[in-house]
Amino acid sequence: MQAELLIHASWILPVDATDSQLDDHAIAVSEGRIQAVLPSSEARASIEAQRVVELPEHVIVPGLINAHTHAAMSLMRGLADDLPLMTWLHEHIWPTEQRWVDPTFVADGTRLAVLEMLRGGVTCYNDMYFHPEVSAQVTAEAGMRAVVGMLVIDFPSSYAVDADGYITKGLALHEQYRDHPLIRVAFAPHSPYTVSDAPLTRVRTLADQLGIPIHIHVHETRDEVVQSLRDHGQRPFARLDGLGFLDPAVLAIHMTQLEDDEIERLAATGTHVVHCPESNLKLASGFCPVAKLLDAGVNVALGTDSAASNNDLNMLGEMRTAALLAKSISGSAAAVPASAALRMATINGARALGLDEEIGSLEPGKAADIVALDLGDAHTQPVYHPISQLVYAASSSQVRQVWINGRQVLRDATPTQIDIADTLSRARDWGKRLAASD
Incomplete structure (x- = not known):
């Protein structure tokens, strides 16, 4: 041969x-x-x-799959630590994004994230952020895989003015990368509390028509659930279910606030869960019941969330934390053994993204990641x-x-397609600007 x-x-x-x-x-x-x-x-x-x-x-x-992150937010690593989620978002992250996020910010932040992930054995990541066309280009130039999120939110940004604008730009991105060997796209409505019913319904319809995944934060914190009960009279999960939003194309991120009937519904609908243990721990968001989900037959993948809340994109560390946390929560040392943690970081992530025929395991016929x-x-x-x-x-x-894809992108721990010195220099420059304005 x-x-x-x-x-x-x-x-x-x-x-x-x-x-x-x-x-x-x-x-x-x-x-x-x-x-x-x-x-x-x-x-x-x-x-x-x-x-x-x-x-x-x-x-x-197999190449590790980071099933949920916001790559460009690596430039905000350590900017606002030790704060509750909503304080962190409203008083630090969102104001910083409104002032600074543009295509250059996204390019430099994504390149920094790709450098870190490649050096940590991540070969594919699932992203949600502004200017996704920039993230896609930077990632492809580095020879890395990504599922780039077509972000949808109700409020304006430097990227779009309303939900329809986000969706229109997302559809153009989908068309641009329809046949790309490394880049796929997914709809990425941010969350039930930042996207109203009409855009969520449109995203659901378009995702069905295009055959692409949907990537959304759900039940990240107790406050999110309380707010939804106040504003909508139901929990976010129930609201999404009522919109016909749950099925095997959907990746529900975080899911720290789950009741037993919701776990059963996740299993029945084939909806995937992406667990981000270190980010949830750092923001005191709660605990995803991973052992219960796996026992119920729910596909659970693993993500880092952003470096702004983690503070790294280290999937090896995420596997360890996921396994140890599950044992503590369930009271069983046998919960989430090492083999299950590795599956969460590889084939389960591939399955959630609809890529399990291509990546996620080392078997003849699959891509050489x-x-x-x-x-x-x-x-x-x-x-x-x-x-x-x-x-x-x-x-x-x-x-x-x-x-x-059989191409060496890290040789002896050194990336073959990324200029390390330039990437770090740009990151330091951004750090000075953001620190002065926070």
Whole structure:
């Protein structure tokens, strides 16, 4: 067999149906796709590759999928820490956005986020922010995947003046990236409290017609639920359900305020949940009942939220926090084992975004989105169970190699398509401007 690339590693965690662990295996890649996953001994004997990469003491996993973030907000990392969500939003984040957010801000913030995510093993992210056409361009130039949100809110910004304006621009973005190999789009109405019924209904209809996902914050805080009961006479989840908004195309973000009947309804409708544990903890937003959701059959993916509220885009850290938090909340040390946490960060995210036939696991025929981590460091030795070391001990600094569509975008921990010095210089300049105005 001929292959363009052959990668040998001590361990491969393909995230297949049986959560298998493959020792001393190799992955063969050609034309951006996985040709075969097989024992290294067989690969050496049967595959003639143009390039061979040997990675002893490394574990290979599918590219991690950050299923919810606001990439450009990386420029607001640490700007307004230790504040409740609504204070954080109304007194700091939204005023800063109104003054500063423009295409240049979004380009520089997105590039900073992409740099951080690639160095942490993230190969695909699901974004929600202003000027998404800029985020899409920056991400594509870096060779990274993204599902770029077609933001919808009721109030004006530098991007659009009303919900119809946001939707119109979103539809143009969808047309522009209809056939792009790395960029997809999704509708991204911000939340039930920032989008009224008429735009939500229009988004639902258009998403059905175009066959694209919908990405929305729901039940993030107790205050959100109280406000909805006051203004609409029902909880946000019930309001969305009444609008016919819940189905397998919908990603409900956060979901910290859930009752048992709502969990049952999520399972019945096939609606996905994206858990953002570190952001929810930092903003004291509440606890998503992940173990209950998984037990009910709900697909739960994992996201970081923005670096302004997290304060990083580290999906390895998010996996660890999600697993530990679920154990504490459920009172069971067996809740959300390492294998479940890894699935949340890979195949579950792909499924939520409608990309599970393309990415999320290392199987023949899928895109070669591959991440290799060096487990030879002191804090990940000895290695009894690679998946446990990955989830409970590994850090983003151990990500050494990343391929997306078979193209190497991180080589020896250095990005191949991003100018690090320029990206960091621009971030520092923005930091000075924002600090002076906050």
